[in-house]
Structure formats: C-alpha cells, structure tokens
Amino acid sequence: xxxxxxxxxxxxxxxxxxxxxxxxxxxxxxxxxxxxxxxxxxxxxxxxxxxxxxxxxxxxxxxxxxxxxxxxxxxxxxxxxxxxxxxxxxxxxxxxxxxxxxxxxxxxxxxxxxxxxxxxxxxxxxxxxxxxxxxxxxxxxxxxxxxxxxxxxxxxxxxxxxxxxxxxxxxxxxxxxxxxxxxxxxxxxxxxxxxxxxxxxxxxxxxxxxxxxxxxxxxxxxxxxxxxxxxxxxxxxxxxxxxxxxxxxxxxxxxxxxxxxxxxxx
Amino acid sequence: xxxxxxxxxxxxxxxxxxxxxxxxxxxxxxxxxxxxxxxxxxxxxxxxxxxxxxxxxxxxxxxxxxxxxxxxxxxxxxxxxxxxxxxxxxxxxxxxxxxxxxxxxxxxxxxxxxxxxxxxxxxxxxxxxxxxxxxxxxxxxxxxxxxxxxxxxxxxxxxxxxxxxxxxxxxxxxxxxxxxxxxxxxxxxxxxxxxxxxxxxxxxxxxxxxxxxxxxxxxxxxxxxxxxxxxxxxxxxxxxxxxxxxxxxxxxxxxxxxxxxxxxxx
DNA sequence: GCGTTCTTGTCCATATTATGGACAAGACCG
DNA sequence: CGGTCTTGTCCATAATATGGACAAGAACGC
Numbered sequence: 001x002x003x004x005x006x007x008x009x010x011x012x013x014x015x016x017x018x019x020x021x022x023x024x025x026x027x028x029x030x031x032x033x034x035x036x037x038x039x040x041x042x043x044x045x046x047x048x049x050x051x052x053x054x055x056x057x058x059x060x061x062x063x064x065x066x067x068x069x070x071x072x073x074x075x076x077x078x079x080x081x082x083x084x085x086x087x088x089x090x091x092x093x094x095x096x097x098x099x100x101x102x103x104x105x106x107x108x109x110x111x112x113x114x115x116x117x118x119x120x121x122x123x124x125x126x127x128x129x130x131x132x133x134x135x136x137x138x139x140x141x142x143x144x145x146x147x148x149x150x151x152x153x154x155x156x157x158x159x160x161x162x163x164x165x166x167x168x169x170x171x172x173x174x175x176x177x178x179x180x181x182x183x184x185x186x187x188x189x190x191x192x193x194x195x196x197x198x199x200x201x202x203x204x205x206x207x208x209x210x211x212x213x214x215x216x217x218x219x220x221x222x223x224x225x226x227x228x229x230x231x232x233x234x235x236x237x238x239x240x241x242x243x244x245x246x247x248x249x250x251x252x253x254x255x256x257x258x259x260x261x262x263x264x265x266x
Numbered sequence: 267x268x269x270x271x272x273x274x275x276x277x278x279x280x281x282x283x284x285x286x287x288x289x290x291x292x293x294x295x296x297x298x299x300x301x302x303x304x305x306x307x308x309x310x311x312x313x314x315x316x317x318x319x320x321x322x323x324x325x326x327x328x329x330x331x332x333x334x335x336x337x338x339x340x341x342x343x344x345x346x347x348x349x350x351x352x353x354x355x356x357x358x359x360x361x362x363x364x365x366x367x368x369x370x371x372x373x374x375x376x377x378x379x380x381x382x383x384x385x386x387x388x389x390x391x392x393x394x395x396x397x398x399x400x401x402x403x404x405x406x407x408x409x410x411x412x413x414x415x416x417x418x419x420x421x422x423x424x425x426x427x428x429x430x431x432x433x434x435x436x437x438x439x440x441x442x443x444x445x446x447x448x449x450x451x452x453x454x455x456x457x458x459x460x461x462x463x464x465x466x467x468x469x470x471x472x473x474x475x476x477x478x479x480x481x482x483x484x485x486x487x488x489x490x491x492x493x494x495x496x497x498x499x500x501x502x503x504x505x506x507x508x509x510x511x512x513x514x515x516x517x518x519x520x521x522x523x524x525x526x527x528x529x530x531x532x
Numbered sequence: 533g534c535g536t537t538c539t540t541g542t543c544c545a546t547a548t549t550a551t552g553g554a555c556a557a558g559a560c561c562g
Numbered sequence: 563c564g565g566t567c568t569t570g571t572c573c574a575t576a577a578t579a580t581g582g583a584c585a586a587g588a589a590c591g592c
Contacts (some may be wrong), residue, residue: 017325017328017332018550019329019549019551020288020325020326021548021579021580022286022289022549022550022579022580023289023292023329024329024333026286026289026292027333027335030354033357034354034356034357035357037357037358037359038357043539043540043541044539053580054540054541055541055542055543055581055582056579056580056581058540058542059283059285059579059580060289062283062541063289063290064289066283067293068390069293077539081354081357081358083362084389084390085355085357085358086355086358086362087387087389087396088296088300088351088355089351089352089354089355090300090413090415091299091301091302091303091304091346091347091351091413091415092304092352093303093413096349121353123350123353124334124350128353128356130353130356146356146359147356147359149356149357284578284579285578285579285580286578286579287550287551288549288550288579308568308569309568309569309570310569318552319551320569320570321551321553321570321571321572322550322551322552324569324570324571328570343569
C-alpha cells in the first residue's frame with residue numbers, strides 16, 4: 001500500500017498506473033472515432049484530436065480493424081466504431097441506473113414543456129446523449145440523436161456539467177479538449193466564460209445552439225457524492241424560448257433534476 | 267503493395283500487422299471478461315483463458331479500470347465489462363442487418379415450434395447470443411440470455427457454425443479455444459467429433475445441452491460469400507425433442523435459415 | 533498535362549515501453 | 563498455524579511501440 005517514496009512530483013493519491021501507453025492511446029482513438037458515429041472520422045482528424053503522430057494512429061487504427069473493433073468505410077476512407085463494440089457491450093445488458101431513474105422525469109417534463117428533451121451524461125472529457133424525448137409542439141429540434149458525443153463544453157449540456165464541478169477540474173477538462181474545440185468554432189476562453197455564466201445562473205444556456213436558430217437550456221444532475229454525472233436539456237427554436245419562457249422551463253428542469261438526484265440514491 | 271520478400275514463412279496474403287501486442291492482448295482480455303457478463307470473471311480465470319502471465323493481465327485490467335472500460339466488483343473481486351463499453355457502442359445505434367433480416371423468421375419459427383428460439387452470431391472465436399424468442403409451451407429453456415458468450419464449440423450453435431466452415435478453419439478455432447473448453451467439461455477431440463457429426467446431419471445437435479436435461483438443435487446461416495455468420499437454435503427439455511420431433515424442428519429451422527440468407531443479400 | 537497541397541500508407545533504427553520471474557500479502561480451510 | 567488458494571507489486575531486461583522521413587495516391591487549379 002505504501003508507495004516507495006517517489007522522487008517525482010508529489011501529486012495525488014492516484015498516480016496513473018504505467019505500463020500500458022499503447023492501450024491508453026488505442027482507447028483515446030476509439031473515443032474520437034465514437035464521436036464520428038456511423039459516418040466515422042478521417043485519419044487526419046484523429047491525429048489532430050488525439051495529438052498523437054500519424055504513424056502511431058495509423059498503426060493503432062489498423063490493428064483495431066484486424067480485431068474487428070474498428071471499421072473503415074471503403075468509399076470515404078473514414079474510420080468508425082466497428083460492430084464488435086456493441087457485441088462486447090451486450091455483456092452489460094441492463095440499462096443504467098440513471099436511465100431508469102430519469103425516465104419518469106423525462107416523461108413528465110416532456111409533456112409539460114412540449115419541446116425536445118435530452119438526457120446527456122458525462123463520459124471522460126465528452127458529453128454523450130443517452131436519451132431523447134420528442135415533444136408535442138410541431139417544430140422540434142431533432143438534429144441531436146441518442147449516441148451523439150461531443151467534447152465537454154460545446155453544448156449547453158456540457159457547459160452545465162462543467163459548471164457543476166470545481167472550477168479547477170472544469171478548466172483542466174476544457175484545456176484537454178482544446179484541440180477539438182476548433183471543429184466547433186469555439187475556444188477555451190469562450191467555453192470557460194459560458195461555464196462561469198451558467199454557474200451564476202444556476203443552469204446552462206446557449207443563445208445560439210449547435211444547430212442554427214435554436215436555443216438550449218440545461219440543468220445538471222449530481223451523484224450522491226456531489227459530482228455532476230449528467231444534464232437534462234431542452235432545445236427549441238430560439239423564438240420559442242424568450243426570457244419569460246426560459247425562466248419557466250428552467251424551473252421545471254431544476255425541479256426534475258432534483259427528483260432524479262433523489263432517485264439515483266435509492 | 268509488394269512486400270519486401272520476407273525471409274520468414276511464406277504464409278498467407280494477410281500477415282498480421284505488428285506493433286501493437288499490448289492492444290491485442292487488452293482486447294483478448296476484454297473478450298474473456300465479456301463472457302462473464304455482469305458477474306464478471308476472476309483474474310486467475312482470465313490468466314488461464316488468455317494464456318498470458320498474471321502480471322500482464324493484472325496490469326492490463328487495472329489500466330482498463332482507470333479508463334472506465336472495466337469494472338471491479340468490490341465484494342467478489344471479479345472483473346467485468348465497464349459502462350464505458352456500451353457508451354462507445356452507442357456510436358453505432360442501428361441494429362445490425364442480420365437482426366433485421368432474421369426478425370420475421372424468428373417470429374414465424376417461434377410460433378410454429380413453441381419452444382425457445384435463439385439467434386447466435388460468431389464473433390472471433392466465440393458465439394454470442396443476439397436475440398431470443400420465448401415460445402408458448404409452458405416449459406421453456408431460459409437460462410441462455412441475449413449477450414451470452416461462449417467459446418465456439420461448446421453450444422449446439424457453436425458446433426453448427428463450425429460445421430459450416432472449412433474443416434481446417436474449424437480445427438484452428440477449436441485449438442485456439444483449447445484452454446477455455448475445460449471450464450465447459452469438454453475438449454478439442456469431443457468438439458471436433460460433434461462438428462463432423464453436424465456436418466453429416468446438416469445441422470448442429472446436442473443431446474445433452476449446456477443446461478441439464480435439455481436438448482438443442484441449430485442450423486447455420488451463411489453470408490453471401492459462403493462463410494457462416496450465425497446460427498438459429500431451438501432449445502427444449504429433452505423429452506420434448508424425440509427423434510420424430512427433432513426431424514420436424516430441423517426442417518423448420520433449415521427452411522428459415524435459407525430465408526434469412528436470402529434476406530441478408532437484399 | 534503538371535505543379536501544389538491535400539490525404540493515407542509504409543519503413544526501420546532507436547529508445548521507450550511492456551514484460552514476466554520472483555516475491556509478498558491476504559483469504560480461506562482443516 | 564502450515565497448506566493452498568487467490569490478488570497485487572517490483573524492477574532488470576528484452577522486446578516492443580515509436581515517430582521522423584519518405585512514398586504514393588487523390589483532388590484541385592490553370
């Protein structure tokens with residue numbers, strides 16, 4: 001249990017285990033590929049996003065292809081998550097605790113608000129949309145689907161999650177995502193500004209959503225130990241979310257977020 | 267394109283790419299863990315099944331834990347697939363071509379036969395149950411669930427899939443699974459015997475199923491290029507599958523397997 | 533056609549990295 | 563309280579993954 005007094009920096013309790021650089025790198029590549037969904041990601045983009053050298057990424061990706069973990073689309077040359085990943089995932093058949101806990105809240109908020117609702121979790125330095133409810137109002141924001149993965153900070157859900165964690169942790173994550181923010185036309189400073197604003201407001205908000213002409217409002221959901229695990233988001237065409245309605249929607253979201261937090265404990 | 271005349275053995279066209287031993291090993295570990303489902307697998311079992319040394323497996327597994335790919339159950343000390351794997355799998359939201367193609371056949375055969383039906387795919391050296399239909403007969407074999415993963419050769423589905431491929435390939439796979447067969451109380455010779463029998467019969471069969479007192483019948487499903495991709499299985503208590511009924515059930519399964527093969531082409 | 537600038541793919545000497553034998557420590561049993 | 567399980571750790575060393583440099587193909591402009 002006692003570490004041999006490491007001459008190196010006296011960091012944290014959990015010094016990252018060494019002896020598996022290649023495995024960590026392969027996983028970093030996989031997470032970038034996952035963000036590309038079915039269409040996949042070009043090699044050069046993986047190189048940019050991971051900061052690895054091209055020969056290294058190339059080697060990793062092609063070994064993963066041989067293993068069935070990655071696929072290459074012949075037409076486009078892009079790389080994507082292969083079908084062996086869902087196969088491995090079948091080992092964990094049951095839906096997560098959060099998904100079960102959030103279900104009634106999503107249902108309730110969805111009918112009450114009428115616009116599209118998203119449940120988004122944090123996974124590493126990314127946000128991942130894990131559930132979506134389409135409202136009754138005839139104009140709906142449908143461009144974000146279950147499975148959508150983005151760097152933490154580019155969506156209102158990401159901003160909300162960052163706002164709910166210690167400022168230092170948030171800064172670290174945004175800095176780690178620096179290279180990937182360019183693709184979303186934002187940068188570290190802008191994101192951190194939005195995070196601060198969200199912290200003050202009590203919820204995350206984006207006047208200009210990722211989709212043109214939309215606006216989003218997100219509340220965070222914390223685990224019992226106080227760390228944000230997910231966010232609940234409403235997206236709608238901007239005109240439908242004026243200051244008055246924003247307040248109403250935010251209140252509903254905040255109420256349901258607290259209910260979900262209670263349900264997770266159970 | 268032209269390989270520099272390798273002084274080594276003039277093997278196949280596709281010499282396995284090198285430079286990623288660690289990644290391949292990590293994946294081998296993951297596949298073993300996947301077979302353990304939610305309960306997971308003790309470290310020693312992973313060591314046995316993969317043939318790697320214990321320090322190596324230990325290191326790999328713990329790096330994967332840090333990365334969120336693997337979880338360790340504190341009570342039992344067993345290792346299992348972590349929740350980041352389903353998260354990565356969400357990148358591929360759509361159900362597979364096979365699952366869609368097989369759906370009507372499973373429906374039809376299930377009502378016609380009345381016993382539990384399984385759809386099982388080959389993934390590497392394993393079989394993986396990807397769909398199940400419960401029949402109407404009051405006694406049903408339910409012990410095999412969607413997500414169940416076993417070495418090719420220990421289930422009737424595995425035997426069927428092996429029977430449908432060139433004998434040499436089948437031998438290679440069974441040999442690769444040698445260490446894992448012990449856990450199912452069988453061995454290379456026994457499995458190869460069953461495969462030969464299945465090849466003669468035209469379908470896979472196990473008088474003594476994995477579950478005590480059950481009997482299983484499986485037909486293989488080939489992809490357009492002639493390689494077996496999946497198997498369709500009926501399991502029932504042994505008394506319900508006498509020689510007469512075995513023949514009937516096998517005919518239905520064979521008929522539906524051919525229909526699925528056509529549907530995959532589409 | 534031919535340079536320019538993208539992209540992806542490959543080679544191989546080298547230093548960094550993963551390896552596994554040996555040891556340790558805890559759990560369970562009789 | 564020795565015997566037989568298990569999991570976890572150390573570290574010298576051999577083997578492995580690395581990345582600079584080069585190549586080849588694709589897309590575009592003129």
